[in-house]
Amino acid sequence: MIGMKVPEKGAVDFFERNLRNLNPDCGEGQRLLRQSVKKRSDVRRGEDIVRLNLALTQVTVLLAGVACLYKLVENGDRQIYSFYYSGDFCDLHRYVSLQPSRELAVRALTDCSIGTIEYEDLDLVLERDPNIALAFWRATMLESSIVRERLTNISRRPALKRVSHLLCEQLYRRRAISIDSNVIPLNQIEVADAAGLSVVHVNRIFQELRKLGVLAKSGGTIEVMNSKRLAAIAGFDARYLNLPVALAGWKVNIE
Amino acid sequence: MIGMKVPEKGAVDFFERNLRNLNPDCGEGQRLLRQSVKKRSDVRRGEDIVRLNLALTQVTVLLAGVACLYKLVENGDRQIYSFYYSGDFCDLHRYVSLQPSRELAVRALTDCSIGTIEYEDLDLVLERDPNIALAFWRATMLESSIVRERLTNISRRPALKRVSHLLCEQLYRRRAISIDSNVIPLNQIEVADAAGLSVVHVNRIFQELRKLGVLAKSGGTIEVMNSKRLAAIAGFDARYLNLPVALAGWKVNIE
């Protein structure tokens, strides 16, 4: 399951693209960083990429697949905070925190492939190159921004908008890494856990969205038939995602 | 209203204490940073410290008072994301983001006093001293952690726990900066906006908390009579706040 080979070029590309998007100025240091991306493993759907009691010695980068950051709440519920796509860091929170949370974990929602960077190596790179450091800081800020948006979503909007908004976000983020499919590889349970709704209710919302011609009937994944209408329902404004400028024009007007 | 004098020592102390807490290793660079804290203004309760259309040239540090980060939602609601206390950064999100949000603002909830650091000066300090840079990064991560906790709170817990948790958090954070009072300078409206509840419902929850002997009847502010019981109701676990170790022992056992 766990190989030790260096990631092939294509996979690491997502990571580098992500960094350049976070900070266009991080040129030279990037090579240094690339050499530090050492191991590569494959994690199967349903397994934890970052487990609660894992040693704190390396940072994980998602190279392929979809994962989520989550926590198990006292009552047994799972709260999903954010989703990770190719190129995203999975556990900067553990690297940067003085007292890393023992509750946060990262789970593979599809089969995933990951790379790792030893803390020691990362320490060096960040110390030498403030531009890389800024990129990492921005990655944290971006994730923070996404969680804030999810908070607003859950706190203030009715279920239909909530689900639509969540799906919209995934659509945009997938496009940002050139996945132009209308299929989002999440199931209703995962949407419920991220949207703060019961599975039953998410199911009813899905049916409503189907009646509205927005979703197609599809098992195990979500197929969006009309993303423009979806964005309209959600009142979606993608600016908080800080997508590459190239995608800005893709933005759907609201209302 | 807006003075130009250098902040007196006592006020900047909170800022430096905060930095040391974020990264104990940032020793020398701190002096450099202190010299960069230039202006000082006083902002009155109800005014915005960071306004939507303010020039992006300086970072704001809260030196005294209480403020909040918020956004106005489409339907007119206000969502409060987090509260700021003495020593906290108010607008790192604007400094670090490639495309700063035009929706986030920071408002003074009591009369506040603030210091500012010019972007240019900060750029220099961060470039020279990776330890300071790490402290700033950690500040972002910490705020992120607080927002995640608020998300869990709003998403998964009933109103009584929600409000209790929110109040608990404020109590802890105030203690962390040596404010040992049982009075939290927030009103019911602000609690409602932060907890994602209606004002009417917050009012009823307050009455319930009074019946439980946790809160006292007090107008305009919140007076906590029994913080231990409050923490028990909330199921509060302060670890996400990354408080100085000195306060760890203050932690109330849960259930």
Added chain:
DNA sequence: CGTGCTGTTGAGGACGATCAATGACGGTGG
């Protein structure tokens, strides 16, 4: 003495949770 802001109260209703069953599908082992 109005005017605004905050807190309080009551009534009615909506949205979404919970509980409980059933269906559809794929994988596994006999």
Added chain:
DNA sequence: CCACCGTCATTGATCGTCCTCAACAGCACG
């Protein structure tokens, strides 16, 4: 090939938390 099982989707019924609307009381302020 079929029986069995686990996961996910679906449905109906009931219930409760919390929202909305509307009105009023207390208080500070000019």
